Amino acid sequence: MTNTDTFNHSSETVKILTYNLNGIRSALSKGLVEWLSQNSFDILCFQEVKATHDVVDLLPFEELGYQYHWHAAEKKGYSGVATFSKLPPDQVVLGCGMSIYDCEGRILRTDFGDLTLLNCYFPSGTTGEIRQTVKMQFLDDFFDYVQELRQTRPNVIVVGDYNIAHTAIDIHDPVRNKTSSGFLPEERAWLTKWFDSGFIDSYRYKNPDKIEYSWWSYRAGARANNKGWRIDYISVSEPYKDHIVAAGHLPDAVHSDHGPVWLEVAR
Numbered sequence: 489m490t491n492t493d494t495f496n497h498s499s500e501t502v503k504i505l506t507y508n509l510n511g512i513r514s515a516l517s518k519g520l521v522e523w524l525s526q527n528s529f530d531i532l533c534f535q536e537v538k539a540t541h542d543v544v545d546l547l548p549f550e551e552l553g554y555q556y557h558w559h560a561a562e563k564k565g566y567s568g569v570a571t572f573s574k575l576p577p578d579q580v581v582l583g584c585g586m587s588i589y590d591c592e593g594r595i596l597r598t599d600f601g602d603l604t605l606l607n608c609y610f611p612s613g614t615t616g617e618i619r620q621t622v623k624m625q626f627l628d629d630f631f632d633y634v635q636e637l638r639q640t641r642p643n644v645i646v647v648g649d650y651n652i653a654h655t656a657i658d659i660h661d662p663v664r665n666k667t668s669s670g671f672l673p674e675e676r677a678w679l680t681k682w683f684d685s686g687f688i689d690s691y692r693y694k695n696p697d698k699i700e701y702s703w704w705s706y707r708a709g710a711r712a713n714n715k716g717w718r719i720d721y722i723s724v725s726e727p728y729k730d731h732i733v734a735a736g737h738l739p740d741a742v743h744s745d746h747g748p749v750w751l752e753v754a755r
Contacts (some may be wrong), residue, residue, distance in 0.1 A: 499530070499755070500754065500755060501733055501752050501753060501754055501755065502530045502531065502575070502752070502753050502755060503528065503529045503530050503531070503750060503751070503752050504529065504530065504531045504533065504605070504645070504647065504722065504750065504752075504753070505529040505531070505532050505533065505748050505749070505750045506533040506534075506607070506647035506648055506649075506720060506748065506750075507532070507533070507534055507535070507741075507744070507746065507747075507749070508534075508535040508536045508609070508648075508649040508703070508720060508745075508746035509534050509535070509536055509537060509538075509743065509744050509746075510536050510538070510744040510746065511537070511538040511539070511744075512534060512537040512538065512539055512544055512570070513538075513543075513544060514538075514744075515743035515744055516544070516548075518742070518743040519743065520743045521548040521552070523741055523743065524549075524552060525552060527738075529750065530573065530574050530575055531571065531572070531573045531574070531575065531598075531605065532554065532571065532572040532573070533569070533570075533571050533596075533605070533607035533647045533648065534569065534570045534571070534572070535568075535569050535607070535608070535609035535648050535649045536567060536569075537558070537560070537568040537569065537570050538565050538566060538567070538568060539560070539565070539568065540558070540560045540564075540568075541556065541560070541570070549572055553574045554572040554573060554574055555572070555573060555574075555576065556570055556571065556572045556573075557570065557571050557573075557577070557580045557582075557596060557598060558570045558596075559582045559583060559590075559594075559595070559596040560593045561591065561592045561593035562591045562592075562593075563591075563592070566592070566593075567592045567593045567594065567609060568593035568609075569593055569594065569595070569596045569608070569609050569648070570596070570607075571596050571598050571605070573598065575600055577598040577599055578600060578601065579597075579598070579599040580597065580598050580599075581596075581597040581598075582596060582597075583595055583596075584597075584629075584630070584633050585633075586629060586633070588622075589629070589630075592611075593609070594608060594610070594611070595607070595608050595609075595630075596608075599641070602641075602643050603643045603644075603645065603728070604641040604643065604644045605644075605645050605647065606634070606644065606645070606647070606648075607647055607648055608630075608646060608647065608648035608649075608650075609648055609649050610623065610626060610627070610630070610648065610650045610651045610652070611623040611626050611651065612651045612669070612670070613651070613669035613670070613672075614668075614669045614670065623651070623669075624674065624675075624678075627678045631678070631681070631682065631685070634646065635685065638686070638725060642725060642727045642728075643725060643727055643728045644724075644725040644728070645722060645724050645725070645728065645751070645753075646687070646721075646722075646723040647721070647722045647723075647749075647751075648720065648721070649719060649720050649746065650719055650720065650721050651669075651670055651719050652670055652671070652675045652676065652679050652719055653665075653670055653676075653717045653718055653719055654676055654679045654680070654683075654689070654692075654718070655676070657697075657699060658717065658718035658719075659701075659716075659717045659718070660701070660714070660715040660716055660717070661715070670719060671717075682723070683723070686725055686726040687723040687724065687725055688723065688724045688725075688726065688729050688732070689723060690721075690722045690724050690732055690735040690751050691721070691722065691735045691736065691737070691749065691751075693724075693729075693732060693735070694732065694734055694735045694736070695735070695736065700736075700737040700739065701714065701716025701718050701737070702716070702717070702718050702719055702720035702737060702746055702747050702748075703716055703717045703718075703719050703720065703746045703747070704716040704717075704745060705745070706745055711742075711745075714739075720746060720747075720749045721749070722749055722750075722751040724751070724753075728753075730754075731753040731754045731755075732751070733752040733753060733754055734751075735749075735750065735751045735752070736749075736750055737749055737750075738750065
């Protein structure tokens with residue numbers, strides 16, 4: 489694989505899935521592997537795996553042709569991201585070099601040729617003011633980290649649970665949630681800055697007016713009534729925009745309180 493050939497394999501396109509599992513062992517018990525065996529993806533980016541790799545039976549993934557890279561949190565049963573790929577990455581980097589976030593297992597980088605893929609789990613601010621402050625600091629630090637990375641790696645895809653709904657179309661009740669973490673004005677403004685800085689919201693790029701969500705509360709039948717939030721994204725840097733073929737959600741996959749989001753890119 490060379491730096492001029494992003495994906496050196498036979499298919500004309502590559503399918504990337506991002507999925508907050510809210511515990512990989514829980515998702516496996518709900519049929520995740522069976523679902524994956526019927527839905528072909530080249531790269532799987534999981535967030536909130538809540539486990540270290542050694543306590544999970546990963547043989548079923550290997551039998552489907554995936555190799556994996558894992559960045560667990562130091563705290564047991566918390567956070568963590570993992571990337572499974574049928575394509576061998578050229579480089580794998582655990583974390584972003586900032587210990588405050590790396591100890592929570594929030595960012596996993598894999599390079600495929602001239603493409604850099606960041607699998608990310610942004611902090612949630614729903615537990616109170618302290619974590620909301622951490623979230624806002626993460627947003628600023630992450631923005632700077634990615635802008636610096638783009639100086640040498642211009643083709644970047646950033647997938648994961650951003651824990652922010654961007655606009656009113658991305659949340660079932662924007663009025664009553666205007667003071668809720670995940671839809672605060674300063675969080676939404678950050679996402680606007682993010683997309684203005686040279687990233688494409690791939691789902692919205694291909695589906696400008698469609699209303700779909702990627703997370704539903706477990707309370708009050710929210711999922712059954714589709715009262716959700718779109719907080720999981722696949723951002724594609726501007727230089728790579730022309731590679732976007734299709735993007736969407738798979739809300740019928742029920743292994744978590746989140747649903748999977750996917751992107752198909754041309755090689």
